[in-house]
Amino acid sequence: MAKYTFLDLAEEVLKASGVALAPSEIWKKAVESGLSEKLKTQGKTPWMTLAARLYVDTKDNPDTRFVRLGESPVLFGLKSAGYQLEKAEDISEKEDVFLGGTKSIKERDLHPFLAYFAFFYLDRVYVKTIYHEKSLKKSFSEWMHPDLVGVRFPEMGDGALELARATGSLPIRLFSFELKVGLNFSNLREAFFQAVSNSSWANYGYLVAAEISDDQEFRSELRRLSDAFGIGVIKLDLESPDDSGVVFQAREREVLDWHFINKLSHLNEGFARFLNDVKIDIDGKKIHKNEYDEVEEDVDQLKSKLGPKGKK
Incomplete structure (x- = not known):
């Protein structure tokens, strides 16, 4: 059986909520629904780890399930919900x-x-x-x-x-x-x-x-x-x-x-x-x-x- 990950948790929360959320909001809803217990994480700041996983996945993974929306605050949604990917910044x-x-x-x-x-x-x-x-x-x-x-x-x-x-x-x-x-x-x-x-x-x-x-x-x-x-x-x-x-x-x-x-x-x-x-x-x-x-x-x-x- 595949290990349950932070990204799996985010996907479940976002599917249930139907709207894009900030990482802290995703974690709060995961705690309220009991999904956080499936991770069995020992970290002291799991909401920070969740945020890092989402940032990295949406930047580096062409097959990501998520999209990043907005700047202040930064929100994450599901591709399947029909959000559009943001255009990557030209660093030069x-x-x-x-x-x-x-x-x-x-x-x-x-x-x-x-x-x-x-x-x-x-x-x-x-x-x-x-x-x-x-x-x-x-x-x-x-x-x-x-x-x-x-x-x-x-x-x-x-x-x-x-x-x-x-x-x-x-x-x-x-x-x-x-x-x-x-x-x-x-x-x-x-x-x-x-x-x-x-x-x-x-x-x-x-x-x-x-x-x-x-x-x-x-x-x-x-x-x-x-x-x-x-x-x-x-x-x-x-x-x-x-x-x-x-x-x-x-x-x-x-x-x-x-x-x-x-x-x-x-x-x-x-x-x-x-x-x-x-x-x-x-x-x-x-x-x-x-x-x-x-x-x-x-x-x-x-x-x-x-x-x-x-x-x-």
Whole structure:
């Protein structure tokens, strides 16, 4: 007998309700009807897990039973109810977001700042930008792709390195980074579950932003999400890059999802090249820095990368 899943529960609730619902509403109705007991889940925040399953399924699964509707709040309905699928966003055409009232910043303007922070403050992590628009099947795999990926190489002597390679326990660490210009209540859930979806293959997953709301209720929710799913949060300081920092630490996944890594490498040639570059560096015992995003060591030069194009 097939295992009863969160998606099965959502389908039953939505069929019974006849209308699209938010994940929290689906879970509430499941508890009221007793369907939640069929899951036998031990998680502390099952409604969050339900939301994550629905976000991932509607983004990555062409045969999904569900459709995502609206933005605030985000609702989920059944395809069979006749809802229309939303058009996937063209990530290469994101609008500017005004930061601090003086600069218009795009997410990719943040990449050099993350490259700087990852190298100097995440213990020499080399990052590489992944271009979503060059992927296959973009409409259903958008949330599989992080904005940047990263690798931390082991600092080991030749003997230890060869032994680690022979035993299949080479201690490299892979990172996934999802970038947003700003994080607040209006985009928190979508941004967070996007980070959950596109980091499931890596040792560490991070959600990164240049502005993070200081609202106490927002920070409490952000902490709950981080604790529940193990996603870390980084705040980039564009005025003083050395003051950037990790707001919440990512929880390490010790076992990599090689099936997902293989799937992503077939969907995106940039990610496939990243894997090949990592292998070449390990085999050659030398890091070819030009294969990764440039790390600007001069802070003033780094800040200048925002440039006059950022002015209103």
